Amino acid sequence: MMRAAARLNALLGLLLGVAALLSLGIGSVAIPAGDLVAALWDARAETTRIILLEIRLPRTLTAMIAGASLGMCGAAVQGLLRNPLASPDLTGATSGGALGAVVMIYFGAASIFGVVSGGMLGALAAVALVHHLGGRDPNGFTLILAGVAVGSFSIALISLLLNLAPNPYAVQEIVVWMLGSVADVGMDEVAFLLPLSLIAWLLLAGAGRGLDALNLGEETARTLGMDITGLKRRIFAANALGVGAAVSLTGSIGFVGLAAPHILRPLVNWMPGALLWPSALGGALMVLLADIAVRLFPAGDLKIGVITSLAGAPFFLHLILRMRSRQ
Amino acid sequence: MKRDRPSPLAARGIEYGVAGRAILRPLDLALHQGELLGLVGPNGSGKSTLLRLFAGLLRPAGGRLLFRGEPYAEANRECRSREIAYIPQKIIAHWPISVEQTVALGRLPHLAPGRDAGPEERRIVEAVMAETDVDHLSRRAVDTLSGGELARVAIARALATRPDLILADEPTAALDPSHQLAVMELLRSRSRLGLSVCISLHDLTLASRYCDRLVLLDRGRLIASGDPSQVLTLQNLSSVYKIRPASPDLTADNIPEHPWRPL
Numbered sequence: 001m002m003r004a005a006a007r008l009n010a011l012l013g014l015l016l017g018v019a020a021l022l023s024l025g026i027g028s029v030a031i032p033a034g035d036l037v038a039a040l041w042d043a044r045a046e047t048t049r050i051i052l053l054e055i056r057l058p059r060t061l062t063a064m065i066a067g068a069s070l071g072m073c074g075a076a077v078q079g080l081l082r083n084p085l086a087s088p089d090l091t092g093a094t095s096g097g098a099l100g101a102v103v104m105i106y107f108g109a110a111s112i113f114g115v116v117s118g119g120m121l122g123a124l125a126a127v128a129l130v131h132h133l134g135g136r137d138p139n140g141f142t143l144i145l146a147g148v149a150v151g152s153f154s155i156a157l158i159s160l161l162l163n164l165a166p167n168p169y170a171v172q173e174i175v176v177w178m179l180g181s182v183a184d185v186g187m188d189e190v191a192f193l194l195p196l197s198l199i200a201w202l203l204l205a206g207a208g209r210g211l212d213a214l215n216l217g218e219e220t221a222r223t224l225g226m227d228i229t230g231l232k233r234r235i236f237a238a239n240a241l242g243v244g245a246a247v248s249l250t251g252s253i254g255f256v257g258l259a260a261p262h263i264l265r266p267l268v269n270w271m272p273g274a275l276l277w278p279s280a281l282g283g284a285l286m287v288l289l290a291d292i293a294v295r296l297f298p299a300g301d302l303k304i305g306v307i308t309s310l311a312g313a314p315f316f317l318h319l320i321l322r323m324r325s326r327q
Numbered sequence: 328m329k330r331d332r333p334s335p336l337a338a339r340g341i342e343y344g345v346a347g348r349a350i351l352r353p354l355d356l357a358l359h360q361g362e363l364l365g366l367v368g369p370n371g372s373g374k375s376t377l378l379r380l381f382a383g384l385l386r387p388a389g390g391r392l393l394f395r396g397e398p399y400a401e402a403n404r405e406c407r408s409r410e411i412a413y414i415p416q417k418i419i420a421h422w423p424i425s426v427e428q429t430v431a432l433g434r435l436p437h438l439a440p441g442r443d444a445g446p447e448e449r450r451i452v453e454a455v456m457a458e459t460d461v462d463h464l465s466r467r468a469v470d471t472l473s474g475g476e477l478a479r480v481a482i483a484r485a486l487a488t489r490p491d492l493i494l495a496d497e498p499t500a501a502l503d504p505s506h507q508l509a510v511m512e513l514l515r516s517r518s519r520l521g522l523s524v525c526i527s528l529h530d531l532t533l534a535s536r537y538c539d540r541l542v543l544l545d546r547g548r549l550i551a552s553g554d555p556s557q558v559l560t561l562q563n564l565s566s567v568y569k570i571r572p573a574s575p576d577l578t579a580d581n582i583p584e585h586p587w588r589p590l
Contacts, residue, residue: 209438217417219415220414220419223413224435225407228403269420270422271424271428272422313588
């Protein structure tokens with residue numbers, strides 16, 4: 001079983017590598033694959049190097065890191081709630097992060113770091129609230145309801161801020177931010193995103209056993225020696241850090257956390273623990289491909305969150321139809 | 328029967344209640360190594376509660392649970408998980424994973440975090456699947472199994488832990504007579520090899536035929552404990568279950584004759 005997961009990880013890693021090279025090469029200035037490496041030391045390629053290191057590389061890394069967090073957190077939440085329709089949104093991380101960031105934009109945060117710290121605070125607060133409200137329920141219904149309630153309330157507050165916005169520019173800034181984008185990030189932003197994401201991934205890497213055991217139900221998992229309370233805390237903390245950081249920096253990139261684990265699940269024989277790393281790689285691949293698609297789109301400035309949602313909503317519908325036919 | 332080790336599990340005056348309502352009155356009960364113990368009693372008598380207390384899923388409101396003479400504590404949670412296996416009444420399989428993978432979950436308490444199952448683990452899983460006669464199902468997804476197959480897979484998963492004690496909440500519920508007998512034969516044969524088994528049962532004929540000892544509960548009280556013929560007396564049946572034997576030939580000693588035999 002583990003060999004299947006290892007093979008899948010290798011394949012996804014390979015695809016991710018190819019996509020990353022594409023992502024570095026594609027843009028308003030195309031850089032041929034052969035020039036990618038040469039540009040790093042060739043003094044004559046100064047412009048190419050700047051484009052590569054200061055624009056393309058942070059953009060590519062941000063897409064990959066954010067996607068990995070979304071995918072892996074999605075796999076963990078689906079495993080925890082044993083529900084293929086669950087996503088990181090249910091922990092409050094997405095909407096809380098968005099609310100925090102929007103509050104900062106509304107009050108005129110001058111720098112991106114004001115926005116991301118607001119987003120992180122929002123995500124942490126929302127996740128803590130959802131966990132507090134629903135964390136004790138053994139079968140997760142309260143947790144799902146709490147997640148939905150906190151999520152809708154956050155969206156309502158964002159609407160309120162849009163409504164009260166003093167000028168159209170603020171409204172536009174908020175709306176554009178919410179559409180989700182990994183453009184215009186630099187290495188400083190990557191330096192903010194990466195450590196928080198790494199902590200999230202490491203937290204989740206230790207969740208596999210508990211998620212596997214949960215397949216037998218919460219009680220049996222506990223009699224197998226699993227600390228389910230600790231598992232819930234671990235997964236919520238990972239969502240707050242990983243998804244919180246991703247959303248704060250990139251805005252909302254929907255459906256990746258739902259779809260990445262769902263597509264990959266049959267390929268790891270449905271084992272929730274073995275699904276974690278493939279979902280990280282798959283999520284990274286999805287966001288990266290969406291970002292490449294955005295750059296290839298001929299007309300105007302398309303946002304990445306729009307692409308993932310456009311592709312994601314029909315997918316969600318397909319999921320529901322397939323679940324109905326299974327029953 | 329091995330009786331040389333300290334009792335795997337002993338309850339000293341444990342009780343349980345919810346919101347001031349007593350569900351289990353203080354009771355003492357020790358399980359012996361290699362014993363097949365049956366908990367009987369009407370619905371709501373506290374059988375499942377007692378099993379869940381034993382499994383460490385509920386915290387007793389009073390009294391103490393001893394695991395090999397040591398009090399239950401967070402410190403021996405992992406140790407207990409290697410020696411006590413629990414099978415819930417409703418067998419759950421959330422994802423359609425294979426039978427083999429499900430049985431292998433029983434090895435989790437023995438696997439260090441981050442370590443994959445090696446050939447030794449695989450050998451144990453294959454052995455218990457053969458013992459429980461589910462080896463021919465190993466590639467099947469658990470959600471495609473019949474009730475009888477699922478019950479055997481759950482027992483295989485519990486046995487895969489190689490525990491000293493199996494707690495099972497009505498393992499024969501929802502099974503046809505042939506599968507009921509198969510499950511009871513399996514549990515009894517394992518108990519003859521030194522495994523302690525504690526199960527709750529509704530079928531009194533099965534209970535008296537297979538169990539070494541019965542514990543009769545009624546509304547949270549321990550009414551009787553001992554040999555099946557001492558527990559399932561006409562007196563107890565009428566006062567606890569409000570039933571009497573249908574035939575006058577049945578006496579306290581021969582009530583417990585189960586009409587079926589496995590082929």
